[in-house]
Structures are given as structure tokens and as C-alpha cells.
Amino acid sequence: MKGSQEVFMEQIAFVDSLRTGFALIDEQHALFLSMLTDLAAQIEAGHHRQGVLDAFQGMRLYADGHFSDEEALMDARGYPQLPAHRVQHDAFRGMVAELENRLGEGVGLVSLETLEYLGSWFIRHIRDEDMRFATFVRENDAASS
Ligand SMILES: [Fe+2]
Ligand SMILES: [Fe+2]
Numbered sequence: 001m002k003g004s005q006e007v008f009m010e011q012i013a014f015v016d017s018l019r020t021g022f023a024l025i026d027e028q029h030a031l032f033l034s035m036l037t038d039l040a041a042q043i044e045a046g047h048h049r050q051g052v053l054d055a056f057q058g059m060r061l062y063a064d065g066h067f068s069d070e071e072a073l074m075d076a077r078g079y080p081q082l083p084a085h086r087v088q089h090d091a092f093r094g095m096v097a098e099l100e101n102r103l104g105e106g107v108g109l110v111s112l113e114t115l116e117y118l119g120s121w122f123i124r125h126i127r128d129e130d131m132r133f134a135t136f137v138r139e140n141d142a143a144s145s
Pocket of ligand 2 (some may be wrong): 070
């Protein structure tokens with residue numbers, strides 16, 4: 001039988017079907033998901049709170065940087081749905097900031113389920129929203145060539 005850790009890693013693995021075709025974005029998506037996996041491993045291994053908090057902070061900063069890069073790219077490409085896309089990024093930023101506060105206050109460690117939730121949110125976002133942008137760019141480039 002598989003452990004919860006293994007199941008988790010499969011659920012949030014970066015797979016080829018998640019590629020948008022933007023090398024930087026794809027790299028960031030893959031790295032973010034592997035940071036989540038590392039964090040889950042730390043929690044499972046019973047690491048002390050400071051270690052988990054540091055890893056969580058790293059993950060939050062990384063997500064933040066990714067969202068900014070992505071929004072800048074969308075802006076540069078004149079993506080009309082950028083405002084709606086940004087709302088989604090902000091929702092994620094809010095969730096993660098809230099969790100980090102709770103962790104910092106020592107309310108307890110973030111559960112594997114919570115990380116799973118963040119991971120599946122992120123994957124769904126790539127699949128539905130980041131891909132929509134990739135399609136927009138492809139169609140736009142095709143129309144203008
Ligand atoms: Fe993204
Ligand atoms: Fe996005």
C-alpha cells in the first residue's frame with residue numbers, strides 16, 4: 001500500500017501536460033510543486049516548527065515571485081484577462097499568507113491535507129488559467145504572422 005506521502009507526491013507532480021510552452025513559467029511551476037513536496041516531506045518527518053516555517057516562507061516567496069513574473073509577461077503581451085487572472089493569484093497569496101501567520105503564531109503545523117489543497121489549487125490554476133493565457137499568445141502570434 002502507498003503511504004500518504006507517496007500519494008501526495010503523485011497528485012502534485014509536474015507532468016508534461018502542464019507545460020505552457022514558456023520555459024521560465026514551466027520551470028517555476030515545476031520548482032514550486034517540488035517545494036510543496038519537500039515541505040510535505042519535512043512535515044511527515046516531524047521536523048521542528050522553525051524548519052517548517054522557513055520552508056513555508058520560502059515557498060510563499062517563490063509563489064509570489066512567480067505570480068509577479070507571470071503577471072508581467074501577461075501585461076507585456078497585452079492579455080485582456082490579466083485583471084481576472086490577478087484576482088486568482090491574489091486569492092492564493094491570501095491563503096498562503098494566512099497559513100503562514102497561523103504557523104508563525106504556533107497554532108500547529110500545516111497539515112498534509114492543506115498542502116494537498118494548495119497543490120491541487122495550483123495545478124488546476126495552471127491547467128485552466130495559465131493555459132488559457134498560453135493559448136491566447138499562440139493564437140495572437142498566429143494571427144499576426
Ligand atoms: Fe503560473
Ligand atoms: Fe497564473
